[in-house]
Amino acid sequence: MAEERSPFRFLAASARGLEPSATLAINELINDLWDQGREVFHLGFGESRFPVHPKIAEALRAQVHQQSYLPAQGLRHVREAIAAFYQDRFRVPAHPDRIIVGPGSKPLIYALMLALDGDLLLTTPSWVSYQPHALLAHKASHRVPGVPENNYELAPAQLSDTITRVRMNGGDPGILMLNSPSNPTGRVLDAQTLEAVGAICRQENIGILSDEIYGLINHGSVPHASASQFYPEGTVVLGGISKHLSLGGWRFGVAVLPNTEAGGRLLKELRVLGGEIWSATTAPVQYAAQLAYSDDPEINAYIDECAAIHAIRTHYLWTHIIAMGIRCPRPEGGFYLFPDFEWWREPLQKLGVTTSAQLSLFLLEKFQIATLPGSAFGSPPTQLSLRLSSSYLDMESREKAQAILDAYRVDPDPKAFMSDHHPATNRASQQLGRVIEYFEMQSN
Numbered sequence: 001m002a003e004e005r006s007p008f009r010f011l012a013a014s015a016r017g018l019e020p021s022a023t024l025a026i027n028e029l030i031n032d033l034w035d036q037g038r039e040v041f042h043l044g045f046g047e048s049r050f051p052v053h054p055k056i057a058e059a060l061r062a063q064v065h066q067q068s069y070l071p072a073q074g075l076r077h078v079r080e081a082i083a084a085f086y087q088d089r090f091r092v093p094a095h096p097d098r099i100i101v102g103p104g105s106k107p108l109i110y111a112l113m114l115a116l117d118g119d120l121l122l123t124t125p126s127w128v129s130y131q132p133h134a135l136l137a138h139k140a141s142h143r144v145p146g147v148p149e150n151n152y153e154l155a156p157a158q159l160s161d162t163i164t165r166v167r168m169n170g171g172d173p174g175i176l177m178l179n180s181p182s183n184p185t186g187r188v189l190d191a192q193t194l195e196a197v198g199a200i201c202r203q204e205n206i207g208i209l210s211d212e213i214y215g216l217i218n219h220g221s222v223p224h225a226s227a228s229q230f231y232p233e234g235t236v237v238l239g240g241i242s243k244h245l246s247l248g249g250w251r252f253g254v255a256v257l258p259n260t261e262a263g264g265r266l267l268k269e270l271r272v273l274g275g276e277i278w279s280a281t282t283a284p285v286q287y288a289a290q291l292a293y294s295d296d297p298e299i300n301a302y303i304d305e306c307a308a309i310h311a312i313r314t315h316y317l318w319t320h321i322i323a324m325g326i327r328c329p330r331p332e333g334g335f336y337l338f339p340d341f342e343w344w345r346e347p348l349q350k351l352g353v354t355t356s357a358q359l360s361l362f363l364l365e366k367f368q369i370a371t372l373p374g375s376a377f378g379s380p381p382t383q384l385s386l387r388l389s390s391s392y393l394d395m396e397s398r399e400k401a402q403a404i405l406d407a408y409r410v411d412p413d414p415k416a417f418m419s420d421h422h423p424a425t426n427r428a429s430q431q432l433g434r435v436i437e438y439f440e441m442q443s444n
């Protein structure tokens with residue numbers, strides 16, 4: 001049999017060198033404000049905060065005696081459940097022998113960057129950790145430009161141009177990182193774009209890492225699709241239970257590799273790296289996670305219910321933002337918004353604000369609104385974009401999160417749900433209105 005062409009080239013593991021987090025100053029200021037007893041309109045904290053589903057909580061309790069190290073790849077019956085789940089819910093061609101679980105998808109992404117050779121291509125903006133992962137893996141990274149006028153959408157032609165430009169400059173693109181739904185923009189990549197992107201990567205012999213961790217938090221306007229449907233031999237799909245089941249702290253992630261010889265080789269690399277770095281995924285969590293992938297009707301319904309609430313809360317904020325004249329891509333999944341304040345560049349300049357990092361600090365200092373700067377997501381520093389998250393307000397404590405869920409179950413009508421049960425979100429959106437009034441005053 002002829003040897004199959006591999007989209008992956010392999011690099012030995014390494015780890016070193018990283019810049020400190022761009023969001024540190026903001027976190028310190030938030031803590032200062034809290035210490036002073038001030039209200040912070042916290043739109044900076046992105047974490048799904050719904051309660052642990054009772055059945056999953058019970059499954060963890062029942063497995064607490066599991067004390068042994070497990071295989072680095074993960075328990076076979078858990079991988080079988082994951083494979084079936086990915087095939088049914090995502091139409092991802094998944095095989096239990098080509099699945100590896102890890103303590104969150106984040107270390108799996110990093111391990112993939114250690115295992116795969118070639119430079120990293122990143123969309124703009126993109127999640128904060130991809131570039132540091134590349135840095136740690138001594139990997140060059142290059143940005144495919146994304147512009148607010150086009151909702152930061154990935155244009156296949158831009159991807160081709162970027163590959164050509166990188167090669168002309170002596171670079172060696174080997175991996176494309178995709179993230180849909182996107183943190184930070186909330187946009188979903190449609191099937192047509194993914195098909196075109198898959199064709200380019202196949203042609204150029206570039207592997208895709210497809211971060212689909214928000215895939216089950218879809219707002220209903222653009223169905224979730226995966227690059228692996230169009231480029232199965234060259235796509236690794238990443239996911240986990242941190243977002244749609246609000247279990248980030250449990251640290252359970254998944255990588256679905258191609259069911260090919262190259263996928264098998266990649267699996268071996270990941271087993272070695274995982275085995276040497278984290279040994280195995282926490283045993284009781286792994287046993288309990290099986291339930292999360294077992295197509296249990298109650299759990300599926302819970303996932304959909306939480307996704308619907310995220311959609312309502314995120315769209316509520318978006319609607320208010322748009323009504324204030326702020327440009328912002330319409331969210332299609334997840335719980336993030338990525339507005340930009342270009343319209344107020346002049347008044348902001350008068351206030352000494354010319355970068356997104358300064359804008360983020362300004363809003364926190366003067367209006368107690370916490371956000372993250374677009375530059376933390378790789379946007380050009382002077383682009384006045386911010387990432388907002390709808391996930392924290394009115395769900396600050398476990399009790400409040402439960403109350404939001406209960407209220408939705410009593411009356412899911414978005415209007416009443418938002419007006420009667422979201423005092424902090426409403427105050428935050430009024431405060432954003434004051435910001436815009438202030439900017440307008442400065443322009444006159």
Ligand SMILES: Cc1ncc(COP(=O)(O)O)c(C=O)c1O
Nearest residue numbers: 104105106127183240242248253
């Ligand atoms: C886009 C994206 N990918 C991956 C992760 C990592 O998730 P985990 O390591 O909990 O699986 C996050 C978490 O914030 C994220 O936003």
